[in-house]
Amino acid sequence: MPATNPTYRLRRSPPAVAIIGATGAVGVELLTILAERDFPVGELRLFASSRSAGKTLPFRGHDIGVETLGENSFAGIDLALFSAGSGIAKQYAPVAVRAGAIVIDNSSAFRMDPAVPLAVPEINAAALVGHNGIIANPNCAAIIAITPLWPIHRRNRIRRLILSTYQAASGAGAAAMAELVASTRAHFAGDSFAPRVLPHTYAFNLFSHDTAIDPTTGYNAEETKVINETRKIFDDPQIRVGVTCIRVPVLRAHAVAVTVECESPIDPEEARALIADAPGCRLVDDRERNHFPMPLEATGQDSILVGRIRRDLSDPSGHSLALFVAGDQLRKGAALNAVQIAEMLLP
């Protein structure tokens, strides 16, 4: 795909912005965050599938009509924020780029394309410079797990990660959040409930992530994304990652139990100091009050909460730490990270 912009930045400010998938959980959050952060927006166009045509969404005191996405939707658009899944991204992101837009895509469609930057601004903002029109927003569990690890990795290379996720409904979209609520209400009412969005009953239950299992590795697609994207974002293809992705009955913030092994011995106090200074992170590590990262406290927050920082007692070499993180899946895991990328593109 040829570069259509002479620099990596947007061609004007305020840019004309399109949100593709505007009525979804991430789409709505994109609108909220653009407003919160006073992101300059000239024209704003909202796109969704034909089911949502005719709806309106509020932005800065105006009701914006939702349009059906089509081949001619991107005329005059400078910045296209996609949160509509891989299929739509593969079909329409190249169309948007040909029309002169920069695309920031929240799907997995382009993440592992070597020509596409996969960016967490706190980690690899420099990767944005090389884009050819499309920039990929990473997997939410990956962003939340590894943003706090970056300052450790820079100081003392991480050679192995073992992650167990506690992922919220929002990662599967607004319909999954609604299904968690409906399933729980049905439980209380004593009604039967047939899950439709997710493959298993969600009320007071948890289950392995609902993506297909690779028959060779036994890892599901979510886990494979976390492994591959960690290596690409850290620009370190040698990091060894083991991960188990589990969906828990939580609405919109992911948590991750992290075991990290560094190349040299690392002291938990040194890690705590590094994380305390890490952009986008906040220490929540109060042992006396038993107060550590929780999805409910991460919800609505921009920062990833980090705590339970301690030596991994299974590694007597002193190279390993354990910690626990929680971050808002819709914000830092998706919409906030995309808007942070967009901010770096402003001329």
Add this chain to the structure above:
Amino acid sequence: MPATNPTYRLRRSPPAVAIIGATGAVGVELLTILAERDFPVGELRLFASSRSAGKTLPFRGHDIGVETLGENSFAGIDLALFSAGSGIAKQYAPVAVRAGAIVIDNSSAFRMDPAVPLAVPEINAAALVGHNGIIANPNCAAIIAITPLWPIHRRNRIRRLILSTYQAASGAGAAAMAELVASTRAHFAGDSFAPRVLPHTYAFNLFSHDTAIDPTTGYNAEETKVINETRKIFDDPQIRVGVTCIRVPVLRAHAVAVTVECESPIDPEEARALIADAPGCRLVDDRERNHFPMPLEATGQDSILVGRIRRDLSDPSGHSLALFVAGDQLRKGAALNAVQIAEMLLP
């Protein structure tokens, strides 16, 4: 404490049985399981705190009155099943033993006492022979995590374990289960809810296990139990264990994400075959249907469900596996394991 029985077995059958903590979540489950398994019961006496005096609980068609526990409660009792916490166990288990009973205690009071067997019948039934009147029932998360690992450990010694738990409300008792329900109902009603049993809001949330943190290690008491008890049950003080214990909004079955490193390379297929034959375990590992262990399906089951068996991709040596397990915390994690121990004591 001197041995009061000439053999390790109960002095008669059917034994006179006392349940201490009979009105609690584990106590009620003990009654259910004794009945289900046709455990021979002569006299049955139920004890609880004075708050529960006057209540009755059904057993085999009779309503049994709940008595207040006291120094003279154990006259004529052969088998005392304690599920009333460490304080009560420390105070009354020795009284019961002096009265001639064998105590099976579900608390942590005696678990690490070298004179007390800590038993999972599928793993170390032989340890029961050496008891001096008190037998300890292990921590629920430990039982559920390690029972499936025993056949692997016997074949190919496990030298390192990394565990992340997804623990149900029931581990904190019936009041915590009620609090999860009440907290979730309040969420739906839009009411505020002040947690009383657990330190944090439970509805659609999760949090680090609510036990005190050891200021030296940074591990909480639950995690420390899992580490120490794994070594004692496997009779292998060298196993290195790292563990993060998290409470999730699930009612009564724990799940655990397990990474296991063996002394020699191990093939996932070999592990699958070993676990398929493991007593007390059931393979739930259907990759095509994305059907793996879930708390809801483990609830009410005797077996620990085991799945997601695969190579740990973070260990290229081939010594490590990842898997995911779920087991009913009140059954195999507590009451069932205690009754299985009692069955081995029948004369």
